[in-house]
Amino acid sequence: MREFQPSSGDTHSRAHWHVPVLLCMLVSSLWTLHLFLPSRAATSDSESIGLSITITASAGSGFSINLIAAPEKRVPSTGNDDTRLEVEVRNIGSTTPLLRQIVRTGSGGTFSGFTLTGINAGSYDITAKGYSHLRRKMPGVSLSSGTTIDFSTGGTVKLLCGDVNSSSGDNLVNGIDLTLIINDLTGNTERYDMNRDTVVNGIDLTNAITNLTETGDS
Numbered sequence: 438m439r440e441f442q443p444s445s446g447d448t449h450s451r452a453h454w455h456v457p458v459l460l461c462m463l464v465s466s467l468w469t470l471h472l473f474l475p476s477r478a479a480t481s482d483s484e485s486i487g488l489s490i491t492i493t494a495s496a497g498s499g500f501s502i503n504l505i506a507a508p509e510k511r512v513p514s515t516g517n518d519d520t521r522l523e524v525e526v527r528n529i530g531s532t533t534p535l536l537r538q539i540v541r542t543g544s545g546g547t548f549s550g551f552t553l554t555g556i557n558a559g560s561y562d563i564t565a566k567g568y569s570h571l572r573r574k575m576p577g578v579s580l581s582s583g584t585t586i587d588f589s590t591g592g593t594v595k596l597l598c599g600d601v602n603s604s605s606g607d608n609l610v611n612g613i614d615l616t617l618i619i620n621d622l623t624g625n626t627e628r629y630d631m632n633r634d635t636v637v638n639g640i641d642l643t644n645a646i647t648n649l650t651e652t653g654d655s
């Protein structure tokens with residue numbers, strides 16, 4: 438028997454058959470790569486996204502001023518002016534505070550180093566309200582580092598007493614305030630002790646009645 442040997446013609450025929458098949462496989466692979474790989478344009482777009490610059494307007498870093506406020510009816514009338522003082526800084530003509538802060542003034546009615554955080558030096562309305570007193574506003578004052586704001590105008594103007602309701606008062610003296618004082622007669626609640634002689638009595642009630650229906654600056 439003769440063992441089968443491929444002729445040279447068979448070899449040529451098989452190679453001839455393989456060429457188009459390999460070409461088809463190559464085209465198919467390239468097409469698959471095109472579908473699943475991101476296009477060049479898409480890659481460029483991705484690279485351009487994510488580069489942004491944020492510019493934030495900077496608020497003032499703040500500065501400190503000094504305050505003077507004198508509550509009325511204190512006995513003695515000097516060296517007895519300490520109070521819980523609520524201070525607001527506002528844009529001129531506005532009643533919305535840019536800053537509200539409560540401080541405790543000393544016996545001379547002064548507070549040094551009141552810091553206006555986040556506010557630039559300039560002109561503002563500034564208000565002060567005592568713990569038992571109506572608000573006083575100093576309109577359009579120039580504030581900068583070291584400024585002293587004297588709510589007593591050299592000791593000639595005092596904060597009116599008698600507003601003792603709610604946490605900070607309602608800036609009005611009326612029957613609600615009088616009732617609170619009456620209910621503490623013979624007591625020693627600091628807020629009802631208008632003259633600050635450590636006892637709440639008829640003198641404190643009379644001081645509040647003097648200002649009945651008075652309202653403070655808005």
Ligand SMILES: [Ca+2]
Nearest residue numbers: 600602607609
């Ligand atoms: Ca009141």
Ligand SMILES: [Ca+2]
Nearest residue numbers: 630632634636
């Ligand atoms: Ca008293």
